[in-house]
Each structure stands twice: as structure tokens, then as C-alpha cells.
Amino acid sequence: MLFIEPDYRGQGLGKALLSYAVEHCQATEVDVNEQNPQAVDFYLKFGFKVIGRSELDGMGKPYPLLHLSLN
Incomplete structure (x- = not known):
């Protein structure tokens, strides 16, 4: 995961x-x-690029994930 503090974005x-x-x-x-x-x-x-999608996150919660790849 990659998170940037809002004050430091951009x-x-x-x-x-x-x-x-x-x-x-x-x-x-x-x-x-x-x-x-x-x-x-x-x-x-x-x-x-989007290569797939899951309805649930890795913990089984209803947060849809997009699977992305550079290839």
C-alpha cells in the first residue's frame, strides 16, 4: 500500500x-x-492497466478492488 499525507500530495x-x-x-x-x-x-x-476486479477486499469486506498491472 502507498499512502501520502494529504499535506504532501502533489x-x-x-x-x-x-x-x-x-x-x-x-x-x-x-x-x-x-x-x-x-x-x-x-x-x-x-x-x-486494469487486469481484473474483485467485489471484496483481501479481508472479505465489501470494498471492491481493481487489480492493476504494468505488463
């Missing part, structure tokens, strides 16, 4: 952290809460 921190994760940790897939359009847009702008 300064490139999220992009820097995600770039590091992709380049150094080979992170190419992410799940994002479908009900968080700001997060969805962030990953889509970075180049992720």
Missing part, C-alpha cells in the same frame, strides 16, 4: 516511491480500492 513523493518500488523491487502489480478515484487515477497515469 509534490512528486508518490511518483518517486512508486518508481523506486518498480525499479528496485520489481513491483509490477497493485490492488487499489475502486472507490478511491484519486488512487486509481494515480496508478493509471503511471502506466498501470
Whole structure:
């Protein structure tokens, strides 16, 4: 998960952290809460594509997830 304190958003921190994760940790897939359009847009702008969707989150709660991939 990647969270940036609201006061620090828009300064490139999220992009820097995600770039590091992709380049150094080979992170190419992410799940994002479908009900968080700001997060969805962030990953889509970075180049992720939607590859699937789940009605429930990993804890079985009714928070739909989008499964995204760089591939």
C-alpha cells in the first residue's frame, strides 16, 4: 500500500516511491480500492492497466478492488 499525507500530495513523493518500488523491487502489480478515484487515477497515469476486479477486499469486506498491472 502507498499512502501520502494529504499535506504532501502533489509534490512528486508518490511518483518517486512508486518508481523506486518498480525499479528496485520489481513491483509490477497493485490492488487499489475502486472507490478511491484519486488512487486509481494515480496508478493509471503511471502506466498501470486494469487486469481484473474483485467485489471484496483481501479481508472479505465489501470494498471492491481493481487489480492493476504494468505488463
